[in-house]
Amino acid sequence: MGSATSSMAAKFAFFPPDPPSYSVYVDEPTGKLRISDVHPRDDVDVVKLSTKKGNEIVAMFVKNPCASLTLLYSHGNAADLGQMYHIFTELSLHLGVNLMGYDYSGYGQSSGKPSEQDTYADIEAAYKCLEETYGIKEEDVILYGQSVGSGPALELAIRLPHLRAVVLHSPILSGLRVMYPVKKTFWFDIYKNIDKIPFVNCPVLVIHGTEDEVVDFSHGKQLWELCKEKYEPLWLKGGNHCNLELYPEYLRHLRKFISAIEKLPRVQSLPEPSADQLESSLKTIDNKEKARSSTDQKEKSRSSTGQREKSRLSTDGREKSRTSTDKREKSRKSTDRSGKARNSTDQSERARNSFDRLGDMVRSVGLCNVDCLKHAALEA
Known part of the structure; x- marks a missing residue:
């Protein structure tokens, strides 16, 4: 029953571009992987990562020599790296950060099929690459989750006690709540962000358009109210689900947030939770439903x-x-x-x-x- 429900939920939740907007090829002079249909850049690495679910996902890392922080970006639905390439490079430049973006399993040129659990494995593989390949520390990482990407972003956030910050862009309370105004969490729901956000200990910025026709503005507002460490939210008047980057306030507010986070001391005072403590925290979400x-x-x-x-x-x-x-x-x-x-x-x-x-x-x-x-x- 559980696997059948997850499969049904995946059909409603994931819409990878078909066909993918890009392909991956090897640049013969350099031997590096490249994304098609974009101008090759020396400051962009394209990599393939293996996940614990057995899939191979495509990711891109944009390097900024002046950066002290790194954004790990989980993009929204119906998008892939080919469509996000220019947004990622521009954000890296204007925010003064490194940026890692990745495609979920079944998106773009990533293998497999998309599912909730696969996206969790995907973001873990991307984060592991930041640590092992680029030497980036947990306390220098900001997780950025857009729309459905808020799901894997928050799942990883509750597992990283020294995480620097989180940005939620048009986030969802849960998969089921996007379609129906339910008041409680059901076991078959996906991306139970409403139950996870109280476990995030770092500053959280929420950005949402007031006229969002896909994910109602109330989702972002309620998640912000449930945050432990609230940062001034950005409610873009008249903004919908897919155009927030076009508002001048969007980039201006993000710059302000990044600047504030850079001035904060690294989150090192919190003790590293034991495996039992982490497991206990994660089980609390399920215990609510059992109760x-x-x-x-x-x-x-x-x-x-x-x-x-x-x-x-x-x-x-x-x-x-x-x-x-x-x-x-x-x-x-x-x-x-x-x-x-x-x-x-x-x-x-x-x-x-x-x-x-x-x-x-x-x-x-x-x-x-x-x-x-x-x-x-x-x-x-």
Whole structure:
């Protein structure tokens, strides 16, 4: 059931460009990988990374010699590196940061098929590359999640206690909440960002357009309200889901944020959590749903008990009615006993009444059993 639900959710959640907007080739003079249809740049590395899910994803690293911070960017839906290439290089230049962007499994020239768990493995592979290939430290990394990319960004953020900061660009509360205004988290939902954001300990910047037609503005607003370390949000009036980069305030506010983060001391005072502590934090999200499920079961039990109580009261009512009839019958019999001539008739009447009471009891028990079976069937 779980795998089938995940597969169904993936069909609704992921829309990789088809066909991909780029291809990857080897530049013969340098031996480096390149992305097609863009001017080759010496400050851009194109790499292929293996994930723990067995896929090979394509990533690009934009180097800025003046940078002290690195942006790990998880792009939105219906986009790939070919479409994001120029945005990434421009952001690196204007923000003064290194930037790592990557394609999810099944996007662009990355192998495999997209799924929630695969995107988690994808961002882990990209982060590992930053550490091992480029020597970038955790406390110098800012995670940037756009739209559906907010899912893998927050999943990694809650696992990195010394992370410098997080940027959420048109983020989602969860996959299901994009389609329906549900009030609680269901087990089959994907990207449960609403339950993860309270576990992020670094500063968080949220950017959202007020006229977003894909992910309602309320998603970004609620995530910001749930942040531990809130940074001044950017609510772009009139902005929709795909045009926030066109607003002058967008780049200006990002520059201000990066400058503020650079002045903050590295997050080194927090102790490194043990594996048990991290696992306990992650399980808290699932325990919330289990608690809600248990409450629902108790509510059903109370409802079932109430129905049985109604059935018992109905039976008691019939019993009281029968008792009242018996009392009247006894009164009549007492009067009849004064006449010896009616003794024979009284004996037969008592026999008939005894049979009637037994019939009432049988019918009463039968009705009770039927009601109980009905409730059991409904509960099942």
